[in-house]
Amino acid sequence: MPAESPRPLQFATQAVHAGTAPDPATGARAQPIYLTNGFVFESNEQAADIFAMRATGFSYSRGSNPTVAALERRVAALEGAKAAVAVASGQSAVLLVLLTLMQSGDAYVSSSRLFGGSLGLMRRLETRYGLTPHFTRGLEPADFEAAITPATRAIVCESIVNPCGTVADLAGIAAVARRHGLPLVVDNTLASPALIRPIEHGADVVVHSTSKFLSGSGTVIGGIVCDAGRFDWEGSGRYNLITEPWPDYDGLVVSERFPETAFATACRLFGLRDLGPGLSPMNAFLTLTGTETLPLRMERHCANARAVAAFLRDHPKVDWVSYPSLPGQSGEAVAARYAPQGAGAIFTVALKGGEPAALRFITGLRLISHLVNIGEIKSLAIHPATTTHRQLRHDEKAAACVGPETVRLSIGLESIEDLIADIAQSLDALV
Ligand SMILES: *Cc1c(COP(=O)(O)O)cnc(C)c1O
Helix, strand or coil, X not given: CCCCCCCXXXXXXXXXXXXXXXXXXXXXXXXXXXXXXXXXXXXXXXXXXXXXXXXXXXXXXXXXXXXXXXXXXXXXXXXXXXXXXXXXXXXXHHHHHHHHHCCCCCEEEECCCCCHHHHXXXXXXXXXXXXXXXXXXXXXXXXXXXXXXCCEEEEEEECECCCCCCECCHHHXXXXXXXXXXXXXXXXXXXXXXXCCHHHHCCCEEEEECXXXXXXXXXXXXXXXXXXXXXXXXXXXXXXXXXXXXXXXXCECHHHHCCCCHHHHHHHHHHHHHHCCECCHHHHHHHHHHHHCHHHHHXXXXXXXXXXXXXXXXXXXXXXXXXXXXXXXXXXXXXXXXXXXXXXXXXXXXXXXXXXXXHHHHHHCCCCEECCCCCCCCCEEECHHHCCCXXXXXXXXXXXXXXXXXXXXXXXXXXXXXXXXXHHHHHHCCX
């Protein structure tokens, strides 16, 4: 990247260049994969300084690694964040955010419409570790405000909801968070920064499962936590990992030493050094390669998803489609405001024949694969009620818009004619 750009680089340019540079040691243009656990110290002083966080530098790849750092800089740039911390999975990213923000006895407000794995994690953290989620009734900012109590330490939502594709009113929810002095955490997996940049709408922390659109090809599991760097942790005084001294780091106060990246630093120290779910350099490299084509892929994902959703909406065997970028859909205005390019490529469709039709429709597909991932270049279908969302109670499934008749589709980059032909033949085969 040119050292002194006259103006900020555009998104597509950042997707290709941000966070990487030709390798100073060899001139390699692609990001080298540093498969090494340790890094040789120059001196005893440097070793001690790196351990005490007085100096930056690499020591051990559980905490940081040059290839992983390149991915962190890339995604931070794409999200407009000050820093990012890459982890082994999206699930780890959500876990790390919750554990860094809270301790037993604390609570948080969460959208009831979340990825099933996040809901399952939240339930487990509640019963075993005393972190209480208060789930909202709906997705309106007022629903979030209504769930806040004195114990609330954060607000959590998804920018585009998995599985139903609904787009959240992020600025409205961020205004609630600001009014109550709470950080807003947004899971941006289904949008990717190519469609929605939550920090521009007031989010303080953005998480991703990079297993989805960011890596893009369905080949590598990963997650990342992005820190907007503007929440007033010290003013709030409720986040002791960030604002109180760490005795084992010579009294380090993270928010004093790293005022712009306090949350990311606390996530790295506690999350990676203590808990340990780091991303491997190999997976970071593959994910970094994926980010280079993100803007192009998202255009095609959205165009294909819109065409498939429109076809399904008008089909006689379909009851309803939930894709808010279609005219007349509920949530259309919010989707148009936050995701003008399209509400991503994941949405639900309900079949008139109920669960038997939904299950037969999935197994009748030939080109579209029956599997549990989303956001990859191949088109995918799954029955959430018996798979991704099966651990949920009945009322939780209803809140997440997952019924027995519901199929989740993730639309890939194939030719639209072939996708529609596959869907048509499977629907035609239903009695
Ligand atoms: C997949 C997903 C996750 C979990 O990510 P993994 O990489 O599978 O652990 C979290 N949030 C959302 C919205 C997801 O779709």
